[in-house]
Amino acid sequence: MGMRTIETRDPVAPTTADGPAIEVAGLRQRYGSFEAVRGISFEVHPAELFALLGTNGAGKTTTMEVLEGFTGASEGRVRVLGLDPVRRRRALRPRIGIMLQEAGFLGDLTVAETVAVWKGMSADAGRPPLEADVLETVDLAAKAKTRVRQLSGGQKRRLDLALALLSRPEVLFLDEPTTGMDPEARQATWEVIRGLRAAGTTVLLTTHYLEEAERLADRLAIMHEGVIRTYGTVDEVVSTTGDQITFRLPEPAEPPFLPGAAPVVTGSQVVYSLAGEAHPALRTLLAWADGHGLTLERLEVRRGTLEDAFLRVVGDRR
Amino acid sequence: MRTDALHAVRLARMDLKLLGRNTTAMVNVVLLPFLFGLMFSQNGDQTFVLTGLPGLMVVFAVFINLVNSFTARREELVLKRLRGGQSSPAAIFGGAALSGLAVYAGQVALLSVWIDRSGGGLPRNVPMMLVAAVLGTAVFALLAAAFSGITPNAEFAQVAVVPVLLVALLGAPLMVPLEHMPFAARLVPTTPITEMMRMGYVGGPWVDALPWIGALVVWLGIAVLLVRWLFRWDPRHS
Numbered sequence: 146m147g148m149r150t151i152e153t154r155d156p157v158a159p160t161t162a163d164g165p166a167i168e169v170a171g172l173r174q175r176y177g178s179f180e181a182v183r184g185i186s187f188e189v190h191p192a193e194l195f196a197l198l199g200t201n202g203a204g205k206t207t208t209m210e211v212l213e214g215f216t217g218a219s220e221g222r223v224r225v226l227g228l229d230p231v232r233r234r235r236a237l238r239p240r241i242g243i244m245l246q247e248a249g250f251l252g253d254l255t256v257a258e259t260v261a262v263w264k265g266m267s268a269d270a271g272r273p274p275l276e277a278d279v280l281e282t283v284d285l286a287a288k289a290k291t292r293v294r295q296l297s298g299g300q301k302r303r304l305d306l307a308l309a310l311l312s313r314p315e316v317l318f319l320d321e322p323t324t325g326m327d328p329e330a331r332q333a334t335w336e337v338i339r340g341l342r343a344a345g346t347t348v349l350l351t352t353h354y355l356e357e358a359e360r361l362a363d364r365l366a367i368m369h370e371g372v373i374r375t376y377g378t379v380d381e382v383v384s385t386t387g388d389q390i391t392f393r394l395p396e397p398a399e400p401p402f403l404p405g406a407a408p409v410v411t412g413s414q415v416v417y418s419l420a421g422e423a424h425p426a427l428r429t430l431l432a433w434a435d436g437h438g439l440t441l442e443r444l445e446v447r448r449g450t451l452e453d454a455f456l457r458v459v460g461d462r463r
Numbered sequence: 464m465r466t467d468a469l470h471a472v473r474l475a476r477m478d479l480k481l482l483g484r485n486t487t488a489m490v491n492v493v494l495l496p497f498l499f500g501l502m503f504s505q506n507g508d509q510t511f512v513l514t515g516l517p518g519l520m521v522v523f524a525v526f527i528n529l530v531n532s533f534t535a536r537r538e539e540l541v542l543k544r545l546r547g548g549q550s551s552p553a554a555i556f557g558g559a560a561l562s563g564l565a566v567y568a569g570q571v572a573l574l575s576v577w578i579d580r581s582g583g584g585l586p587r588n589v590p591m592m593l594v595a596a597v598l599g600t601a602v603f604a605l606l607a608a609a610f611s612g613i614t615p616n617a618e619f620a621q622v623a624v625v626p627v628l629l630v631a632l633l634g635a636p637l638m639v640p641l642e643h644m645p646f647a648a649r650l651v652p653t654t655p656i657t658e659m660m661r662m663g664y665v666g667g668p669w670v671d672a673l674p675w676i677g678a679l680v681v682w683l684g685i686a687v688l689l690v691r692w693l694f695r696w697d698p699r700h701s
Contacts (some may be wrong), residue, residue, distance in 0.1 A: 215549065235551065243547045249539035253484045254477070266474040266550050311550065 148233030164227060166316055167212060167348035171221035174207050183371035184221070189364075191432040193346040194338070196358040199368035200459055205351040206246055208368075210298060212349065213243050225316055239267070244305050246321045247344050248353075252294030254302060255286055258313070259293055267312040280302045282337060283307045284330075298325035306334065316347045323357060355451045367458045374458040379451060386457055387419035388447030390426060393439040401433045467554040474550065478532070478564060484525070492528045492566060496520045500574070503638055510583035513574060514664040515637045517592075518657025520570045521599045521630045525563035527624045529607035532559065535617035538698050544697050555564025560604035567600055578664070587666030594672075597660035598679040602652055605686035612693035652682045 165365040167189035174182040182204040189342040197205045204438040206379055211218050214230030214237065223230060228237045258375060260280060270288070280286040283303040286295065296304065302325050306318065309317060329353075338361055342348055352358055358365050366376040375382050387405075391411045392450040394460055406417040423446045434441050482488055496519055503510040536542045545555050572593065579585050586592055611625070614620045631637075636644055636651040648654055655675035662672055 204570060215546070238549045245540075245543065245547055247540055248544035248547065249536070249541040250544070251477070251481060251536075258477075260482075262473065262477050265547065266470055266548050278558050308544075308548075 148159040151293070158351045162287075164223075166193070166226060167195070167349060168222070169208070169212070170223075172211065172218050172223055173220035174206065174216075181371055182211075185366075185368070185371075185373045185377075186221075187366055187376060189347055191347050192342060192345045193363045194342045194350060194361050195364035196365040197351045197368060198355065198365055198455060199351075199357055200389070201366040202370075204371040205368055205397055206320055209318055209349065209351060211247075213241070213318055216461035217270065217390055220398040229402045239312055240315045242309035242317045243314060244309040244317070244322050245320045246324075248305065249294040250301065250304070253292060255292055256280065256288050256296070257289040259304065260307060263308045263311055267456065272402070279310055282310065284333060299327055299330050302326055303330065303334070304319040305430055306337065310341075314346060317341060319348060319350045321351055321353060323352070323354065331357070355455055359451045367455055370458050377452060382454050383449050384421075387421045388449060389416040389419065390423055390445070391415065391447070392428065392444040395440060395442055398437060398439060401430070401431050430454055467551050467557065467574040470550040470554035471557030471561055474545075474555065475561035477692065478558065478562035479681055482528075482562070482566070483521075488528070488531070490566045492523050493570065494633050496523045496570060497573075498579075499632075500577075507638070509581060510578060510659075511640075512638055513578050513583065514661045515635075515657045516574055516651040517567075517571050517596070517599075519631055519637055520574070521567055521596075521603050521653060521656055522624075522628055524567035524570055525560070525600050525603040525664070526607045526627060528566065528611075529559050529563055529604055529643055530614060530624050531617060531620050531693075533608055533611035535615045535622045537695060540698065542696050551650075555561055555618050556604065556608060559608075560600055563604055563607075564596065564600040565578040565658050571596060571616065583664075586664045591662075591667070591669065591672055592660055592663035594676065595656050595679075598676065598683065599622065599653075599656040602682045603685070605690050606652070609686065609689035609693040612690075615699055649678075652679075655679045655682075 165188035167187075169188070169357045170186045172182055172185050173180060181202075185204070185208065186197070197203050211223055212225055212230055214225075214234045225237055226240055230237055234356075254262065257280070269306070280289055282381065283302055283306050284347045285300065286305065288300065293301070293304065302322065306319075306322060309319070323334050326334060329422060335357065338348060338350070342361075348360070350361065350423055362379060364376075364378050365382060366373045368374065375385055390403075392415055394415060395413070400410065402408070403417055403419070405420040406426060409418070410417045410446065417430075427446060430441070482492070494517065497518060500513055500516045533542070535547075542555070546552070550558075575586055611620070614623045625657070630651055631653040633659050634648055634651040636648060637657060641648060641654065641658065655678040659672050659675050661667075
């Protein structure tokens with residue numbers, strides 16, 4: 146299995162020469178009395194990969210669908226390449242690619258026919274669509290003559306990606322692109338996405354796989370209950386979660402309070418979840434251990450992860 | 464506009480390809496109206512029945528065909544995919560209508576050969592028949608889109624279209640001349656198509672067709688309103 150990186154696309158300058166490729170300001174989206182998105186703002190720069198993370202129902206897909214122009218915003222301002230996605234749909238659509246979280250295929254068409262039909266619908270963007278090698282890009286060339294209904298779930302996702310790439314989009318919306326893929330296909334898809342970004346494509350990605358965001362995203366936002374709770378580069382977001390110190394006490398003793406952290410003791414296991422860097426706390430802890438003549442067994446300092454940050458954001462407010 | 468037309472033609476070509484691969488749909492949409500024609504023309508004036516048959520054919524080739532297609536594609540999220548692409552809603556509807564029109568026109572052409580072989584001669588005012596076909600297709604394609612909005616799934620669509628089929632069969636002047644039918648028959652949307660097709664076949668004057676063209680234009684307006692009210696792009700459960 147080996148998908149190819151896209152190298153053929155000519156980077157096209159976004160409409161907003163110096164401005165953001167995607168701009169969201171004070172977006173609210175209501176469905177009757179339910180408010181799915183509650184006043185979010187963020188920007189995605191040209192050639193940047195921005196990830197929206199969150200639990201189910203956090204408002205990620207709703208935000209994507211507003212940006213894609215499926216529905217107008219209840220309140221707030223959204224612009225993609227400087228254009229209103231609903232009012233300027235006709236001008237914008239040829240310049241963006243959309244991979245929906247869930248979308249059907251015509252099962253009686255073959256893979257090649259599906260691409261051909263879609264290419265026929267993408268030919269008026271001012272740029273020629275990607276040629277037949279789009280199937281090679283997503284490693285489906287061998288399935289070109291297979292009816293779409295016979296593809297596996299992961300293969301259908303790859304075909305989805307191929308269709309989104311056909312018009313050489315300047316902005317690509319990927320809504321959970323690797324759901325249903327095996328680990329190998331997921332890795333290969335990441336390579337394709339990296340290649341797109343390197344070629345100048347702006348990517349807005351939603352995913353449940355934190356590893357995916359950690360590996361791909363330049364910046365990310367964690368959404369919860371329709372609101373962005375944390376926003377920044379992966380390092381900035383991870384830094385909102387402090388380091389963790391764990392060790393075992395060989396004999397009954399009362400572990401000390403460290404700056405900004407209380408011990409959580411389970412049997413002989415002691416855990417400190419810190420607010421920041423471990424260094425000052427570690428110095429205090431080791432001094433305490435020396436003073437009491439204790440050895441801290443299996444002493445470990447672990448850096449906070451994106452998962453820690455995610456769980457803190459989501460868990461704190463559940 | 465040009466892009467919309469181009470996309471509509473490409474979508475129509477795709478629809479026809481898919482129709483050709485679906486045996487059940489081919490029988491239901493293409494062959495059944497001929498079987499009805501064969502059945503109804505056994506007694507009485509065969510030419511009268513057959514020249515009115517296009518009024519029934521439009522229900523099969525356009526309405527039933529597209530109710531099934533719109534409903535199944537909505538539930539399988541194909542409409543959502545199409546809407547997520549570059550084609551405009553007008554091109555998506557236009558493509559569906561064009562494929563229906565192609566099937567319908569093919570049926571009417573075959574029917575003309577049948578009528579000619581059975582002694583009824585060839586059509587005398589083909590342009591009038593074309594106008595009836597285009598307007599009739601537009602009305603029934605839009606009605607199909609609206610009807611699909613209240614049809615929960617593709618399986619139910621098979622049953623849901625039956626009342627419309629019965630109205631077209633019994634309420635329009637297919638087997639009985641319009642002057643022998645109650646006034647309500649004039650309000651059935653297949654009646655103008657049946658009358659214009661018959662007039663076109665025997666070479667009736669355009670002036671006689673004008674009221675029926677007007678009736679179809681009114682139906683077109685009603686169908687547009689119904690589409691705006693009832694049509695759905697997303698599955699009913701979403």
